[in-house]
Amino acid sequence: MTSRYIANTSAEQRDMLRTIGAASIEDLLVRIPPKARLSRPLALAPALAEADLIRHLRALAARNADADRYACFQGGGSYDHYVPSPINHLISRGEFFTAYTPYQPEASQGTLRTIYEYQTMIAELTGMDVANASIYDGASSLAEAALMAHAVTERTEVVLARGVHPLYRRVTATYCDGPAIRLRDVPAPEGVLDVEAATKLIGKKTAALVVQSPNFYGCLEDVAAAAEIAHAAGALLIVVADPVNLGVLEAPGRLGADIVVGEGQGLGVPMSFGGPNLGVFAAKNELVRRMPGRLVGATVDRDGQRGFVLTLQTREQHIRRAKATSNICTNVALCALMATIYMATLGKQGLQRVGELSAAKAHYAAEQLTKVPGVSLRFASPFFKEFTLRLPKSPTTVVGKLARKRILPGVPLRTYDRALADCLLVAVTEQRTREEIDAYAAALAEVLK
Amino acid sequence: MSAYDKLVFELSSPGRIGFSLPESDVPGRPLADVLPKKFLRGAAPALPEVSEFDVVRHYSRLSRMNYGVDTHFYPLGSCTMKYNPKINEDMARVPGFARLHPLTRPEDAQGALQLMHELAQMLAEIAGMDAVSLQPAAGAQGEFAGVLMIRAYHASRSEKRTKVLIPDSAHGTNPASTAIAGYEVVEVKSLPNGEVDLEALAREVGPDVAAFMITVPNTLGMFEPRIMEITEICHAKGVQVYMDGANLNAILGITRPGDLGFDVCHFNLHKTFTTPHGGGGPGAGPVGIKAHLEPFLPTPVVVKNGDAYALDDKRPKSIGKLQAFWGNFGMLVRAYTYIRTMGADGLRSVSDNAVLNANYIMKRLEADYDVSVPGPCMHECVLSARRQKKQGVTATDIAKRLLDLGFYAPSTYFPLIVEEALMIEPTETESKETLDAFCDAMIQIAREAQENPAIATAAPVTTPVRRLDQTRAAREPNLTWSPKR
């Protein structure tokens, strides 16, 4: 059995075995006790030739309602934003793509320099002093932020606004179980943080208050007010933000955030059924030594020339082991590279345009959809590119019926909040056209008749 | 090498653009009239202003300052830097996968769910496990999930166990993941040959121990000959046994963690199953378990009901979620493509050739470097540069000199139990010519160390930068660019 991924021929194998002084490859496996050996071949489907495999996978892919063939109005943490063409070409260069963690900085300046650029751009967008090289996804970034707030403040509770993505809250709960951090929810009856309830809940045990803006329901939160109540109690403010919005929305750092986390998928990373994503993590300078994940810093080489290295590594697991700030080893470097190229390509003007277009289209869509009899906005609070609709019929049924018209109308909220069982979360990015929005409104009117 | 020294910010020219966005096709007012001012950014973000071609040339030039598997032999031990097949990339980019939204209802994502279900089954077969969760985003998250499931299992039996035993040769993620899961980590000393000290282990395992976590083959590249006794000793005391699957590339189709008695093991899809390392991620770290741990799997679990696939979220004993969605799906597509390319025979020959290549390197270098444990090894070998150190050339110097000779470096100073460690993992995808060229370079370096140590201590000299001042980077952290600097 030969494989195109293995170079050794039988003759070469024999030659190498002769050098080693072994009669066969079996001789090299002597340390594995016979009773531990698998006595049969693995029971796997037979190998497929390249063309057959492509056919098979294309057939699987064809069973998915993707955003190429369907008008995607889905959001809730993953968005169909425009991906400029150069991104795929550049990340596919083998020197980026097949490199590993830049442990040998002299042979990894490409990766290190792009991460340094990424850190700079994320810090700028979020309005924070420092950003790390990235974490798995927005949810695990929030979980790491909660652990960090606990470590910094030595307090045992984290208070989360109900508008924080429910799946992020669940991931945070998983991470907070070990250190026994208590998570407390603040209600959001009007779609945004109930400031009075939050003030009552926050106290001497509170390590951090978490708000997301725009939040899971699409509503913009008053981050500055949240900062005030968190800081008054000596707690940190963690803000969950989508960096692609920060071309036009105020940087959380300027509103008082101590840690900013979020999902950076919108910055040129494909939706890819939810992963890999891009966990954004930024903080104030004084917290840098408690940060999880890799950091790249500028320095000089022996000749005084500028160069870049992984730095402050003593925080990390390979050195601090059980006492590390986090168990994270990888970042999502390739996704961070996509985001870096995205932010460079869109630049100062482009990211603003993305924000303006998304918001304009979302507000137009909200107008058109709420003209359909029985359909209304669930919350009165200002929104940006995403909003919660209340429907007169089961949102799940509506989603099924519109799928037949190649429209993915949004995310039914019943699974996340029983009180919102009649609600549909609708996202509109710059990718959606007026034609698609009008078709959506017309189709909705038809199925609600 | 060209000394291209720019950051993208330094290419910026006010007014230059690199994007293409349409004019708005909907009626509407300016954003400032739609949203209250307090929500809007005071000043535009200071992102670069560059043309599309500026971007393409800049990042193309930066890429050339990297060594990757496509361009260089990458013998980085423990990382399994094998060839990343191009077909995997094509498949991950098919719009039906790449442009699928995670919250698409299962009826409209059947192809994706089928792929995940089948991949989980294939991984379970490869590892001899009963079930696999694809959700962990990387090996460290797989470890975390595995340890949490063990914890939930003990709790469900009302057992209070507070410690996890980990050998001193372990990857740093093992103790870190365990500590975050709420356990006290107890380090177990290895025997000088890197094997587990069974007597010491037998003394340590007790009613307060939740798990023993071990890498197989171990981090010295050796198979633990008494591994089945180890899992038996643990099980006799109610201790769960976790296998760090970082080195799975050595044993495909030869032996299986499940058959060795392991209760949990994780897979690094970016190592054994050819998903790209991407400069440090994204990885994917599925975790396999035996049936008794199934109730505790992360949610949701991909299930098959008749001919239909679904995401099962109603699992009250679950440890919960690890990332927002279902796993690093793009990586799962690549791993699936790879396994379907190889089949059972192909995977077996992967391990055979990985072991052959590692032993060939060890043999060719044994005269010039100290071998940490006499062979045969599995898929990697650990050498020590202690001889060279006496001549003034450390493992770091050897690593840097290799860069000049056109190779990436082995892992250095790991495992911690070997002085001046050089951990070499060639993988099965490298040819004999490449291995010979690498061994020739290593032998040359050993000779240079005797004759003129300054060659290695001055290295590298061919890379875009020379050795960097790590102390300065840590003492005065400069983590973001600013025009003033």
Place this chain on the structure above:
Amino acid sequence: MANVPGDLKYTREHEWAKREGDRVRVGITHFAQEQLGDVVFVELPKVGAKVTAHQAFGVVESVKAVSDLFAPISGEVLEINAELPQKPETVNKDPYGKGWMIVVKPSNAGELDQLLTSQQYEEFVAQGAH
């Protein structure tokens, strides 16, 4: 092994302790800083904190290593070397002088007598234990 002042007491974790009236000054030894390499960061307790003999009171870091700082004696922290966070290299340059770390008011001065003498510490280091 040259640099082990005779007037100090030592721990097996390579800290030194110096009696100054009813106070005790604490730092790390020349050998310790040499083993660590270039010190890049020092984390010290707050003034007023309680430290316990043989337990960690802070952390010292080089680029590739982290080491806990162990208290030679129990007591209350009266002073910390505020210069160290900005100038960690002082620990390398002058471990027994300007590189001191904390001053403690001992709760049990007798603990000082249980520490190693300079001669004992020199022997301990010579045995290769670290």
